Amino acid sequence: MSDKNRMSIVVFDGTVDKLFPVSIIASGGVMNDMRVDIFLTFWGLLAFRKGEPYKVSKVSKDYEEWAPEMMRVLQEKKVSSWYDTLLQAKELGDIHIYACAMTADLFDLGKEDFEPVVDEIIGVGEFIAMAQESGTTLYI
Amino acid sequence: MIGNVEVTREIDARGSFCPGPMMELIRVIRSAQIGDVIAILSSDQGSKRDIPKWVTKANQEFIGVETLDGYDRIIVKKVR
Numbered sequence: 001m002s003d004k005n006r007m008s009i010v011v012f013d014g015t016v017d018k019l020f021p022v023s024i025i026a027s028g029g030v031m032n033d034m035r036v037d038i039f040l041t042f043w044g045l046l047a048f049r050k051g052e053p054y055k056v057s058k059v060s061k062d063y064e065e066w067a068p069e070m071m072r073v074l075q076e077k078k079v080s081s082w083y084d085t086l087l088q089a090k091e092l093g094d095i096h097i098y099a100c101a102m103t104a105d106l107f108d109l110g111k112e113d114f115e116p117v118v119d120e121i122i123g124v125g126e127f128i129a130m131a132q133e134s135g136t137t138l139y140i
Numbered sequence: 141m142i143g144n145v146e147v148t149r150e151i152d153a154r155g156s157f158c159p160g161p162m163m164e165l166i167r168v169i170r171s172a173q174i175g176d177v178i179a180i181l182s183s184d185q186g187s188k189r190d191i192p193k194w195v196t197k198a199n200q201e202f203i204g205v206e207t208l209d210g211y212d213r214i215i216v217k218k219v220r
Binding site: 030 | 155156157158159160162163166167170190194197198
């Protein structure tokens, strides 16, 4: 049975323009009292290596001509970073963040190599079981 | 009507972007006492719509919204 109060998000991309919607949509889940399960894989996971979140400054290749303009307005308007937005949402709500085991193995990364916001390293089977129970599943 | 309400705490979230003001309000409401009246000042376009909807959904009391010079002052009472 899928639960409308649960949302699962796969984070594949590790660029600022994708990580922003992840943190904002997760915040929307918190506002609506949803449980949010976030599965970080490939480039999405690499953005959560220790010390990385605040360094990420790349924009998706398709929109790279917008990168300087985007970084400029974010800075000029003092917009909270995607990472601070995610930390705040996790502090206020029921958000669980998982690292994809396959990606972690591929790059020889263990739990200690990630920011503490990452709760656990799990396999795809376990995450898809969560997605199966979620009314909403997104791939970003 | 809004003018007569005594505000317990005012949060100035002007200049903060969606979802900032909404999340800040959730944080403050959680730590507030029942009966407290919170005013949140916000200049983003999302909060104006999100906050009243959230208040209803969270079963709190929406007192009202005043549109001032380039921002909104949204007033909420914690009732549970």
